[in-house]
Amino acid sequence: MIYEFFYNLIGSEIIAGFIAASLPLLIFILPFALVAVLLERKVAGHMQDRLGPMRVGYHGILQTIADIIKLLQKEDIIARENDKILFNIAPVLVFTGSYAAFAAIPFTSAYIGANIDLGIFYIIAVTGLVVAGILMAGWASNNKYSLLGAMRSAAQIVSYEIPTILVVLTLVMFTGTTNLMTLSENQTAYFWNWNILGGPEFSLAKILLIPFMIISFFIIYISTLAEVNRTPFDIPEAESELVSGYHTEYSGMKFAMFFLAEYANMFAVSAIVSALFFGGYHSPFGYLGNTLGIEWLIPVEQFFWFTFKGVFFVFVQMWLRWTLPRLRVDQLMTASWKYLIPIAFVNLLIVGIITLL
Amino acid sequence: MNIYDLIFYLFALLTLVSAFFVVTNKNIVHSAFYLLFTFFGVAGIYVLLGADFVAIVQLIVYVGGILILLLFGVMLTNKITNVEIKTGTINIFSATIGVGLFSGALLAAVLYAPWKESSLQEAVPTTGILGNLLMNEYVLVFELLGIILLIALIGAASIARR
Numbered sequence: 001m002i003y004e005f006f007y008n009l010i011g012s013e014i015i016a017g018f019i020a021a022s023l024p025l026l027i028f029i030l031p032f033a034l035v036a037v038l039l040e041r042k043v044a045g046h047m048q049d050r051l052g053p054m055r056v057g058y059h060g061i062l063q064t065i066a067d068i069i070k071l072l073q074k075e076d077i078i079a080r081e082n083d084k085i086l087f088n089i090a091p092v093l094v095f096t097g098s099y100a101a102f103a104a105i106p107f108t109s110a111y112i113g114a115n116i117d118l119g120i121f122y123i124i125a126v127t128g129l130v131v132a133g134i135l136m137a138g139w140a141s142n143n144k145y146s147l148l149g150a151m152r153s154a155a156q157i158v159s160y161e162i163p164t165i166l167v168v169l170t171l172v173m174f175t176g177t178t179n180l181m182t183l184s185e186n187q188t189a190y191f192w193n194w195n196i197l198g199g200p201e202f203s204l205a206k207i208l209l210i211p212f213m214i215i216s217f218f219i220i221y222i223s224t225l226a227e228v229n230r231t232p233f234d235i236p237e238a239e240s241e242l243v244s245g246y247h248t249e250y251s252g253m254k255f256a257m258f259f260l261a262e263y264a265n266m267f268a269v270s271a272i273v274s275a276l277f278f279g280g281y282h283s284p285f286g287y288l289g290n291t292l293g294i295e296w297l298i299p300v301e302q303f304f305w306f307t308f309k310g311v312f313f314v315f316v317q318m319w320l321r322w323t324l325p326r327l328r329v330d331q332l333m334t335a336s337w338k339y340l341i342p343i344a345f346v347n348l349l350i351v352g353i354i355t356l357l
Numbered sequence: 358m359n360i361y362d363l364i365f366y367l368f369a370l371l372t373l374v375s376a377f378f379v380v381t382n383k384n385i386v387h388s389a390f391y392l393l394f395t396f397f398g399v400a401g402i403y404v405l406l407g408a409d410f411v412a413i414v415q416l417i418v419y420v421g422g423i424l425i426l427l428l429f430g431v432m433l434t435n436k437i438t439n440v441e442i443k444t445g446t447i448n449i450f451s452a453t454i455g456v457g458l459f460s461g462a463l464l465a466a467v468l469y470a471p472w473k474e475s476s477l478q479e480a481v482p483t484t485g486i487l488g489n490l491l492m493n494e495y496v497l498v499f500e501l502l503g504i505i506l507l508i509a510l511i512g513a514a515s516i517a518r519r
Contacts, residue, residue: 128421
């Protein structure tokens with residue numbers, strides 16, 4: 001455990017916990033964002049039958065680094081009519097919200113930032129900071145497109161939080177824990193033990209549960225897609241109507257912070273979906289470390305599978321972006337309130353009844 | 358003073374200073390955003406007191422729900438319909454009496470209430486205990502509250518349906 005390592009090193013549990021919880025930024029979020037931005041552009045390119053970035057490095061591998069250097073050099077523009085204080089706080093708040101979520105995500109069985117008992121609810125709670133930050137950015141920009149984008153984004157996130165929470169509730173009821181670490185641990189090392197296939201216990205209920213678990217998965221995937229403002233739910237940024245939504249007025253590093261937060265969020269929701277339904281960090285086929293008897297290999301493998309599952313769902317998000325058209329505002333609200341929430345409710349009841357059987 | 362105390366005073370300072378700005382700020386949107394930090398500071402203090410579930414609920418309900426609703430209301434009236442909302446001081450005399458009485462009552466409550474003191478050093482997860490209490494001792498109240506919230510949700514959905 002990394003927390004114990006720091007605890008032995010420093011001797012203060014508060015500082016050790018603090019360091020352990022803030023590690024994902026360096027070891028994960030920044031490298032991931034580097035890869036994901038390039039991946040997004042490459043996926044976009046290849047899906048549209050073009051090549052994407054090709055000039056910087058072999059097949060454009062260094063493109064993101066060049067972009068970062070460009071963003072660092074850019075002038076930090078604050079327009080005269082902007083609300084200066086709020087304008088400067090907003091990107092920090094948005095980034096803090098998405099970064100804080102990583103503290104409760106189990107990366108391997110050996111590392112979780114903070115093994116809190118209410119992991120999944122903590123993540124839902126800190127997402128509130130993102131919404132507040134987005135509203136702040138939109139309002140402080142003093143620009144009608146920014147404000148409209150922020151309003152749409154906040155309304156969308158708040159609406160789609162309900163089906164997300166209902167599905168999370170279904171899973172909490174089924175597994176009896178809100179701790180993401182325990183949740184992942186329970187779905188032991190083979191893919192037929194995953195929650196999407198009815199959990200680790202073999203019984204009639206497991207087979208009955210499979211269709212409802214698949215429904216739950218689709219609901220939570222759709223609603224998390226809306227929560228991170230990805231297509232088909234990207235009306236907050238709808239380029240053709242709103243320039244680029246709430247971050248229209250931002251430039252340089254502040255824009256980069258919004259961008260980083262967006263990619264961090266994409267991975268966070270993918271990681272949550274995989275922890276809830278697809279075994280978290282567990283390998284689908286058992287561990288090489290177990291067969292060979294090498295103990296330190298297991299966390300490495302787990303980290304690989306965790307990243308693989310997360311990046312796979314991020315890839316599906318990108319794939320959908322170039323496949324589906326954007327929804328209208330009314331369609332967006334219809335999808336959440338009239339379809340996802342009732343289905344999630346019924347699903348919750350059915351899973352509850354089957355679990356009681 | 359150890360780190361625990363330091364963090365407590367940090368959160369307490371955050372709560373008090375932002376709460377002060379909430380009431381004194383002239384710009385109502387700024388007040389609403391300062392409220393965010395107040396809620397956050399209170400949640401932090403809950404965590405330090407070992408009330409993890411209450412802290413999370415504080416964040417979900419107040420930051421994720423009430424504050425966003427408040428911001429929406431303020432922003433929609435302020436920016437889109439161009440109505441100037443100002444905060445100011447009126448009726449200073451009666452306000453002072455009211456606030457004085459209320460803070461006196463609060464202070465008396467704080468000083469004379471029979472507080473339960475626990476010598477608990479290690480924070481224990483409270484979710485399971487709370488769940489047991491809600492499902493056994495307070496089950497009727499809990500179910501009633503659940504029904505009220507469900508009615509609100511169904512009502513919202515049916516209004517959206519029109």
